[in-house]
Amino acid sequence: MERIVTEFPATRIQVLGDMLRDAAAKYADQDYILCDGEWLSYGQVDDQSDRLAASLQSLGVRKGDRVAIMLPNCDEYVFAIFAIAKIGAIQVPINTYLKGEFLRHQMAESGAAVVLVDVLGARQIASVADMLPDLRVAIGLDDCDAIKGALIGTELDIHSYETCVASASAPMAVELAGHDLCVILYTSGTTGPSKGCMISHGYYTWIPEILRRAGWHEGADTLMTATPLFHTNAQIWVLASALSCGGRAIIEPVFHASTFIDRAGELGATVIRIMGSMVNMILAQSPKESDKSHGIRLATCVPTTPETWKLxxxxxxxxxxxxVYGQTECNPATITPAGIDLTPGGAGKVAPHVELKILDEGDNEVVTGEVGEIVVRPLLPNVMFSGYWNNPDATAKAWRNLWHHTGDYGRLDEEGTLFFADRKSDSLRRRGENISSTELEEALLQHASIAAAAVHGVPSPVGEDDIKACVVLTGGSKITPEELFEFFKGALPYYAVPRYVEVMDEFPKSVVNRVQKFKLRERGITDSTWDFEAMGLVIGRDERRR
Incomplete structure (x- = not known):
């Protein structure tokens, strides 16, 4: 099967902290990061992350300890990524919009001992703190008094970020190798709560190398995104990719469709990395004379369509x-190099570091052109995920017969190009976030009037999914759209709030009493379906973290 590249380096840096130290030695005064303030040089990022790393060690953080980050995009987030890596601790990026059971599960299961928060994050942590036995320290980013007020009643040891980095001391050296864990990144579950995907230093630092080989970035590039740092797109595909070749990275705090391209031009971006829904939002803006006044040479965007490419x-x-095709567990598994003619509907050819096959339900390889489950395994050490944190059963299930089973369907053509077909798993994707149907349904059942819940995706006008929730009420219960929406706002991350709700007497079920979701999908939006958006029941940008 044809691959994009065949050669491998004899040696490579496999530890994130060493990557930054080496880059700082070569490019000390060169601009590296622009996030929520001024440009920061490689030397400044190295120095500031050293200060935080030493402070974390003084607070008792050691190799293997988990440190959660629940912050919006900001300079301090960048420093924390490298500080945690330098001392061999394990970063746990927490989606800033998580609340309730979604938040408790990730914090408790990861066993995070320390969390970096702003005021809004502190309020959410406070609501679940009594269910987090391992959490002992909170580092407050902004108004420490306000954070202490938000966390009043908890037993957390609270420190100011500014005080933590005031020391100029260097961290104690920690011996690390490519197999040591760098990040636990939670990804949507299929049959239960979201799972913690274990990402080693080797895997983390290998992804930028594969993207570089494919021409998706190079040393002269300035990479820009407006996606959050708690995702791989901003943290690895932009931040680490720029680091890997001495480039620059722009991490916008917030995405604004109306100004994104203009701002990219003003800041000198040469590569932009955005999500499919963002492209649609940008195209929905009124054309301007400045639309072609920029120096951008490439946009990498997943998913999107040939029609969108052209527009x-x-x-x-x-x-x-x-x-490109990949998931947190194997990213990327296929890719098409920059400058190569694209194949409509294709997802590229197999990347050089993995094997990929298409299997049937019995794990037998299908014939070329037939649809089956996409499975992947590594050809090199530390270039895929290391399993699911604290979940050996899920790891064994995913890795059965020595192949990682992605839970996605696809096919390969005669040229070795992968074509994605469908998700096998029962998950959703909305606003750039993966959502576990099971986890969302369990959250809906926390409402006293809901006896049963089933959620599924419906097509969204901006791409990806909108969410429909079908619910069966407890006997004699009644509920209004307004009451249910208020419950959603308090219990769910904003991106997981269903747009559509239909109250039903019962769900269609199989002979073994399983809900037949395919029938609910076929049912679609009916005359009895509530459309919260049409009713004016929406969550404003300033309400998303409240």
């Missing part, structure tokens, strides 16, 4: 490359 290029003169 985007005609309007902005920016080619899109969306031919």
């Amino acid at each position: 985007f290029f005609e309007r902005f003169a920016i080619p899109i490359n969306s031919e």
Whole structure:
């Protein structure tokens, strides 16, 4: 099967902290990061992360301890990523919009001992703190008094970030190798709560190398995104990719569709990395004379369509490359190099560090062109995930017969190009976030009037999914749209709030009493379906973390 590259380096840096130290030695005064303030040089990021690393050690954090980050995009988030890596602790990025059981599960299961928070994050942590036996320290980013007020009643040891980094001391050296864990990144579950995907230093630092080989970035590039740092797109595909080749990285605090391209031009971005829904939002803005006034050479965007490629290029003169397939566990597994003609509907060819096959339900390889489950395994050490944190059963199930089973369906053509077909797993994707149907249904059942819940995706006008929740009420119960929406706002991350709700007497079920979701999907949006958006029941941007 044809691959994009065949050669491998004899040696490579496999530890994130060493990557930064080496880059700082070469490019000390060169701009590296622009996030929520001024440009920061490689030397400044190295120095500031050293200060925080030493402070974490003084608070008792040791190799293997978990440190959670629940912050919006900001300079301090960047420093924390490298500080945690330098001392061999394990970063746990927490989606800033999590609340309730979604938040408790990830914090408790990871066993995070320390969390970095702002005021809004502190309020959410306070609501579940009594169910987090391992959490002992909170480091407050902004108004420490306000954070102490938010966490009043908890037994957490609270420290100011500013005080933590005031010391100029260097951290104690920690011996690390490529197999040591760098990050636990939670990804949507399929048959239960979200699972903690274990990412080693080797895997973390290998992803930028594969993207570089494919021409998705190079040393002269300035990479830009407006996705959150708690995702791999911003943290690895932009931040670490720029680091890997001495480039620059722009991490916007917030995405604004109306100004994103103009701002990218003003800041000198040459590569933009955005999500499919963002492309649609940008194209929905009114055309401007400045649309082609930029220096952007490439947009990488997943997922998107050939029609969108054409519209985007005609309007902005920016080619899109969306031919890549991967997931947190194996990222990327296939890819098309920059400058190569794209295959409509294709997801690229197999990357050089993995094997990929298409299997049937019995784990037998299907014939070329037939649809089956996509499975992947590594050809090199430390280039895929290391299993699921604290979940050996899920790890064994995913890795059965020595292949990682992705839970996705696809097919390979005669040329070895992968075509994605469908998700096998019962999960959703909305606003760039993966959502576990099971986890969402369990959260809905916390409402006293809901006896049963089943959720599924419906097509969204901006791409990805909108969510429909079908619910069966407890005997004699009644509920209004307004009451249910208020419950959603308090119990769910904003992106997981269903747009549509239908109250039903019962669900269609199989002979073994399982809900037949395919029938609910076929049912679609009915005359009795509530559309919260049409009712004006929406969550404003300033309400998302409250």
